[in-house]
Amino acid sequence: MTNTDIAVIGAGTAGMTAAIYAKRSGFDVTLFEGYMPGGQIVNTGEIENYPATGKISGFDYSMALLAQTEGTGVSIVRKEALSVARKDGGFEVATAKGEYFAKALIIATGAKNRELGAAGESRLVGKGVSYCATCDGAFYRGRKVAVVGGGNTAAADALELARMCSEVVLIHRRSEFRAQKADIDKLRALPNVKFLLDSVVDEIVGEDSVRAIVVRNVVSGAKSEIAVDGVFVAVGQTPATALFDGLVKRDLSGYIIAGEDCVAADGVFVAGDCRTKKIRQLVTAASDGAVAALAAAEYLSERE
Ligand SMILES: Cc1cc2nc3c(=O)[nH]c(=O)nc-3n(C[C@H](O)[C@H](O)[C@H](O)COP(=O)(O)OP(=O)(O)OC[C@H]3O[C@@H](n4cnc5c(N)ncnc54)[C@H](O)[C@@H]3O)c2cc1C
Numbered sequence: 001m002t003n004t005d006i007a008v009i010g011a012g013t014a015g016m017t018a019a020i021y022a023k024r025s026g027f028d029v030t031l032f033e034g035y036m037p038g039g040q041i042v043n044t045g046e047i048e049n050y051p052a053t054g055k056i057s058g059f060d061y062s063m064a065l066l067a068q069t070e071g072t073g074v075s076i077v078r079k080e081a082l083s084v085a086r087k088d089g090g091f092e093v094a095t096a097k098g099e100y101f102a103k104a105l106i107i108a109t110g111a112k113n114r115e116l117g118a119a120g121e122s123r124l125v126g127k128g129v130s131y132c133a134t135c136d137g138a139f140y141r142g143r144k145v146a147v148v149g150g151g152n153t154a155a156a157d158a159l160e161l162a163r164m165c166s167e168v169v170l171i172h173r174r175s176e177f178r179a180q181k182a183d184i185d186k187l188r189a190l191p192n193v194k195f196l197l198d199s200v201v202d203e204i205v206g207e208d209s210v211r212a213i214v215v216r217n218v219v220s221g222a223k224s225e226i227a228v229d230g231v232f233v234a235v236g237q238t239p240a241t242a243l244f245d246g247l248v249k250r251d252l253s254g255y256i257i258a259g260e261d262c263v264a265a266d267g268v269f270v271a272g273d274c275r276t277k278k279i280r281q282l283v284t285a286a287s288d289g290a291v292a293a294l295a296a297a298e299y300l301s302e303r304e
Helices: 013-026 039-043 058-071 133-141 152-162 181-187 282-303
Strands: 002-009 029-032 075-077 081-086 090-095 099-109 111-113 144-148 166-173 193-196 200-205 214-217 223-227 230-233 237-239 264-266 268-269
Touching: 002 013, 002 090, 002 282, 013 029, 013 039, 013 058, 013 099, 013 282, 029 090, 029 200, 039 058, 039 111, 090 152, 099 282, 133 152, 144 152, 152 166, 152 181, 181 193, 223 264, 268 282
Parallel strands: 002 029, 002 099, 029 075, 099 268, 144 166, 144 230, 166 193
Antiparallel strands: 081 090, 090 099, 111 237, 200 214, 214 223, 264 268
8 A cells, every 4th residue: 555645536737736736735646647647638739728828739738737747746646546435534546556545635537528429520529529619619710610519508609609600500409408598599699600400410521620510300310411610519528526426425417516615525625627617627627726735735734
């Protein structure tokens, strides 16, 4: 069993920021990453909205943050946390590489965007397929895009994109939207927004970039190809939090319930996209990381 003061699960922006702050507060920190340091952003073509970095690729941003984290002396375990349980006043984290005992826990496991499952989708991510209008909308200024989804995120994305794109086609598999009526009314009043209801996207077409989508009407079965430059998928997110069931409270969608203080339970702190909050972006993940780490440091200092 390896001992550490603070275990941070997940090396995305939230986890790496938390690790930097916790280490700089004088604690021994072990950061666990099951896939690739950087998290969701690592495969993103370009980031334009993070302060002071200018335009930067998701990969370069992730590697810069990783280098900074490693430079502080944080121990990085490139293994998935397979189980986490309370033990002897702290927490036992099990990985395929062994068990770790931590006095405090920071959960920063993020979330994954749900995919449509359309042919061509995964191949064209970052090449016209996006899961984040706030992040990528500006790349489609003056161009025609599709938004897929029927909830509040899809409606908000369509409104945001309609301000800059020549045309927005909003595609929803049902005849009614789950999104707030006020937003749908605003969309209906916009001349550059078209609706395709009772419709699903079967295929996203293009070689190096998106060229068109193949849409099927679920009532008639009729298929049509529509030329678009981008496809924004807004069919929900799934937080990676099942592992912590019993340790923390989760909302109906699986997000760990905690306020802006990032305190989830006694000795457990939560940062980034896996926390209940409104805005899920790099800057809010970094902010959470700092808040969670300083709260964990305060918790440990009070116990000593
Ligand atoms: C395509 C795309 C483009 C985006 N573009 C932008 C943008 O331009 N600007 C912006 O501000 N935001 C953007 N975002 C949003 C941004 O990426 C997220 O808000 C941010 O990554 C959240 O950081 P996080 O650290 O909370 O979670 P994540 O980035 O999801 O990181 C969580 C990490 O935890 C790891 N993990 C999960 N479970 C375990 C486990 N059991 N054990 C060990 N490790 C585990 C994961 O592998 C992952 O590395 C984009 C998102 C996507 C999907």
